[in-house]
Amino acid sequence: xxxxxxxxxxxxxxxxxxxxxxxxxxxxxxxxxxxxxxxxxxxxxxxxxxxxxxxxxxxxxxxxxxxxxxxxxxxxxxxxxxxxxxxxxxxxxxxxxxxxxxxxxxxxxxxxxx
Amino acid sequence: xxxxxxxxxxxxxxxxxxxxxxxxxxxxxxxxxxxxxxxxxxxxxxxxxxxxxxxxxxxxxxxxxxxxxxxxxxxxxxxxxxxxxxxxxxxxxxxxxxxxxxxxxxxxxx
Numbered sequence: 001x002x003x004x005x006x007x008x009x010x011x012x013x014x015x016x017x018x019x020x021x022x023x024x025x026x027x028x029x030x031x032x033x034x035x036x037x038x039x040x041x042x043x044x045x046x047x048x049x050x051x052x053x054x055x056x057x058x059x060x061x062x063x064x065x066x067x068x069x070x071x072x073x074x075x076x077x078x079x080x081x082x083x084x085x086x087x088x089x090x091x092x093x094x095x096x097x098x099x100x101x102x103x104x105x106x107x108x109x110x111x112x113x114x
Numbered sequence: 115x116x117x118x119x120x121x122x123x124x125x126x127x128x129x130x131x132x133x134x135x136x137x138x139x140x141x142x143x144x145x146x147x148x149x150x151x152x153x154x155x156x157x158x159x160x161x162x163x164x165x166x167x168x169x170x171x172x173x174x175x176x177x178x179x180x181x182x183x184x185x186x187x188x189x190x191x192x193x194x195x196x197x198x199x200x201x202x203x204x205x206x207x208x209x210x211x212x213x214x215x216x217x218x219x220x221x222x223x224x
Contacts, residue, residue, distance in 0.1 A: 033130060033211060042200060042214040043157075089155060093212075102147060102162035103202075103212060108155060 003027065004106035005074075006092050012112045016022040019086070021109045024055065025094030032075045034067055037089040049075060082113045116140055118203050120215035127191050127222050135186040135218045137201030145204030145212065148186050152197045160186070160199075171210050191222045 005024040013019050025032050028049055035043040036059075048056040049069035060067070064082075069075040079086055089110045093103040117140040127133055139146075148160040161168050161175040163184065168175055172191075177184040188195055198219050202212040 026134065035214075041200070042216045045211040045213070048211055059211070091157060102145070102159070104159060105149070105157045110155070 004092055004094050004104050005063075006090075006106035006109050008109060009107065010112070012114060013082050014114050015083055016081050019024075019082050021077040021090050021092075021111070021112055023077070023092030023106060025075070025092075026096075026104055027072040028092035028097050028102075029096050031095045032069050033076075033093040033095075034077050035093065035105075037091065037108070039088070043091060046077075061080045079111070082111070084113045087111055087113045116205055116213055118201060118213050118215040120199075120201050120218050122218060123216065124219045125221070127220070129191060129193060129222055129224050131191050131222075132139075132187070132189045133191060133220070135188070135199050135220075137184040137186070137203075139182050139184075139201075139203045139205075141182075142206045143179060143182075144201050144206050145202075147174055147183055147202050147212065148184070149202065150195075150197050151202040151217070155182055157200075162217055164204075171176060188220075191220075193222050193224055196222050 003026045032049045034046040037043045045059040047067045064080045064094045066078045091108045093105045095103050119138045121136045146164045150158045163175045163177045165179045172189045174187045198217040200217045202214045
């Protein structure tokens, strides 16, 4: 999977806590995407970011979810006040500057909300 | 709306059999990728194939963009091929995101 690094791989939170998921794209890739996979379902697009910019957040829930991709450091997907329905696998993908090219996915972060 | 449909939804094979998985999509595309999600949840790139034919070992894929479908062929299947196969499509004029189908769940029995 071409070097997209996600951490943590597994995260357990109690209802009301915050979850932070991190994604380091393939070196040299400037486009980052976050997807969510609910149990027994396919992946659903959440947000597309370039360095310091949110390009498309049409798949993000309106409340409690936010994402950033700072000039330095990994992309962060933040979920505030988690609820049980947030339990899912969250996948990050990156692509090179030619942004109609192939996306490379990380191994995912699995969030469990108790 | 934009649709990506995969068939069959479930497939059970004996080891050594061949299979064809299909992906139909509803609009012109600038990106099409096939993925294998193994039983541990890892998502593995198989092919980046917006058009044409590619082969990698026992797997090959063909996309006929003008007819809006793609096929994934698995020959001489092995138990390690089990998992879910996803087709994901990037549509022209649809931002840069991929739209995933619901997948084909493949089980290969020894």
